[in-house]
């Protein structure tokens with residue numbers, strides 16, 4: 451079996467974001483990303499200075515850890531990262547599905563894989579202007595095509611008015627994809643911190659931004675998106691592995 455670079459496996463916890471919020475979930479966080487968003491809250495799975503901490507694991511190794519964490523009771527598994535689409539998760543998906551686990555994946559939509567069709571939910575999170583990244587819409591469309599019958603949804607992080615206006619344009623372009631708007635955490639764990647999870651988090655600022663996003667969206671009579679904060683951040687702040 452080929453080996454996958456895994457930054458962390460943790461849970462069960464609740465899915466803290468978007469379409470399946472609140473659902474008991476084990477997370478598999480892949481190491482490596484083709485983007486580097488200015489406000490990324492998971493740089494320990496992105497920055498190559500952490501690559502020595504990414505464990506090479508076979509699908510069987512990963513699934514053994516999942517079974518251990520979940521007591522062998524099937525639940526939702528979330529593939530995140532980093533960008534999990536860089537690597538080949540098809541073997542892990544086959545192993546898990548055979549035992550009744552279902553797979554959700556978070557990706558920015560920059561790399562398409564044919565195994566997306568084996569997922570139960572594909573969460574595409576195109577990056578707004580504040581991220582400093584630019585979306586390749588042809589690649590993004592490839593991801594939607596590869597998902598086939600898998601439920602596909604969109605989650606856009608919003609920091610400011612420019613992001614909000616951008617999200618409105620994207621929503622017009624993809625009217626059939628359910629859309630989740632998520633206020634940004636402007637105090638993500640810093641790269642430099644030895645113990646990143648102890649880093650200061652501005653909860654009041656996050657809640658103010660959430661309130662602003664609700665007021666703005668509803669004030670514009672824009673009623674199609676679901677507007678949700680990062681629930682795990684409200685409960686645990688910047689703590690890692692939850």
Ligand SMILES: C[S@@+](CC[C@H](N)C(=O)[O-])C[C@H]1O[C@@H](n2cnc3c(N)ncnc32)[C@H](O)[C@@H]1O
Nearest residue numbers: 489490491492531532556557558575634635638
């Ligand atoms: C860490 S990313 C990993 C998966 C994939 N690379 C992606 O971006 O979709 C998981 C989710 O967290 C979101 N995210 C990252 N940093 C954030 C922040 N500072 N505030 C709010 N959401 C954030 C991303 O936009 C994405 O939807």
Ligand SMILES: Nc1nc2[nH]cc(C(=O)O)c2c(=O)[nH]1
Nearest residue numbers: 463464465466467530682692
């Ligand atoms: N509880 C919890 N929910 C999450 N939803 C998306 C996450 C991610 O970092 O991909 C995440 C995470 O790290 N923890």
Ligand code: SF4
Nearest residue numbers: 483485486487490532
């Ligand atoms: S695409 Fe995702 S993991 Fe990569 S830098 Fe952006 S938020 Fe972080």
Ligand SMILES: [Mg+2]
Nearest residue numbers: 491492530680
């Ligand atoms: Mg996260």
